Amino acid sequence: DVKVTQSSRYLVKRTGEKVFLECVQDMDHENMFWYRQDPGLGLRLIYFSYDVKMKEKGDIPEGYSVSREKKERFSLILESASTNQTSMYLCASSFYRPSLYFGPGTRLTVT
Amino acid sequence: KNEVEQSPQNLTAQEGEFITINCSYSVGISALHWLQQHPGGGIVSLFMLSSGKKKHGRLIATINIQEKHSSLHITASHPRDSAVYICAVGSGSARQLTFGSGTQLTVLP
Numbered sequence: 001d002v003k004v005t006q007s008s009r010y011l012v013k014r015t016g017e018k019v020f021l022e023c024v025q026d027m028d029h030e031n032m033f034w035y036r037q038d039p040g041l042g043l044r045l046i047y048f049s050y051d052v053k054m055k056e057k058g059d060i061p062e063g064y065s066v067s068r069e070k071k072e073r074f075s076l077i078l079e080s081a082s083t084n085q086t087s088m089y090l091c092a093s094s095f096y097r098p099s100l101y102f103g104p105g106t107r108l109t110v111t
Numbered sequence: 112k113n114e115v116e117q118s119p120q121n122l123t124a125q126e127g128e129f130i131t132i133n134c135s136y137s138v139g140i141s142a143l144h145w146l147q148q149h150p151g152g153g154i155v156s157l158f159m160l161s162s163g164k165k166k167h168g169r170l171i172a173t174i175n176i177q178e179k180h181s182s183l184h185i186t187a188s189h190p191r192d193s194a195v196y197i198c199a200v201g202s203g204s205a206r207q208l209t210f211g212s213g214t215q216l217t218v219l220p
Contacts (some may be wrong), residue, residue, distance in 0.1 A: 009152075042115070042197070042210040058205070088152055099144075099159055100208070105152030107141070 003027070004103040006091050019078040021106050023091030030095060033065065033072035037088040037105075046071045049074055049088075081110045113138040115207075117198050117211035123209050130185040132214045134198030137179065139164040145172050145183050146212070154197070188218045 002072040006024035020090040023032065031050050035058075045058030055066050063085060066073045074093075078085055090104040114137040123131050134143070145157040157166050158172040160181075165172050169188075174181040185192055198211040 015150075015174055033206075041210050044207075044210075047208075050206075090152070090154065092154075095188040099156060101156070102146075102154035105154075107152065 004091060004093055004101050006089075006103040006106050008106050009104060010107050010109075012111065013078075013081050014111055015082060017078075017081050017110075019081050019108065019110075021078075021089055021091075021108070023074045023076070023093075023103055024072055025053040025074075025101070026072065027093070027095070028071065029093040029100070029101075030071075031093060032062075032068065033092040033094075033100070034076045035076065035092065036060070036088045037090055043090065046076065081108075083110050084096040086110045113140065113158045113200050113202070113209040115198055115209050115211040117214050119179060119194075120212070121215045122217070124188050124216070126189060126218055126220050127190050128218075130188050130192075130216065130218075132183045132196050132198075133163045134183070134200075134211055134218070135150075135216075136198075137181075138202075139176075139201040140202055142175060142201050143174055143181050143199070144199040144208070145181075146199060148195040148197060150194075185206045185216075190220050193217050195210055 004025045034046040034086050035046040049055045049068040065077045089106045092100040116135045119135045142161045148154045169186045171184040195213040197213045199208045201208045
């Protein structure tokens, strides 16, 4: 079974802090994704990566950056956290077909 | 960009009832996904379909490409089916998935 893990289930940070969210998958998937999920808005794509060191902006990249130094690990970085980044963050991975495997999610609160 | 509408937004049912959740989309797609999200956040893929009908246990998913509509049915519902059900449509790659806002299902014992 594919396993996608995220570094934290719950995180509380202060405004202005730099925040790192990490995601690891164990199935050698090329594609990895970061989404945020807010009530009434569904999942929105922040960034995705289709290979090591390769990344593309999703629909809402502002205020975020990503890093993919190894194939199995995809990090989401909030350079300077703000209260409007309080959300559920979900990582996902896939091989070369449109089926996604999701991590358990990180509920981030920025105060 | 595809628009995805799910209905209803919230659904409460009694154990044993037959449940239907609907998904409509605006632009032609190559695949439609039904996902389940339990309290706590983790999302599980239930179905991926591009035509016809798929069945897995008590869950049935159908799609009508001409009408741009899909339904997820749950037969003999159970409280453990309580979750958010999310429809997502794609035009070829996982990058291009558009998600609905989800249907919160609560099944009462």
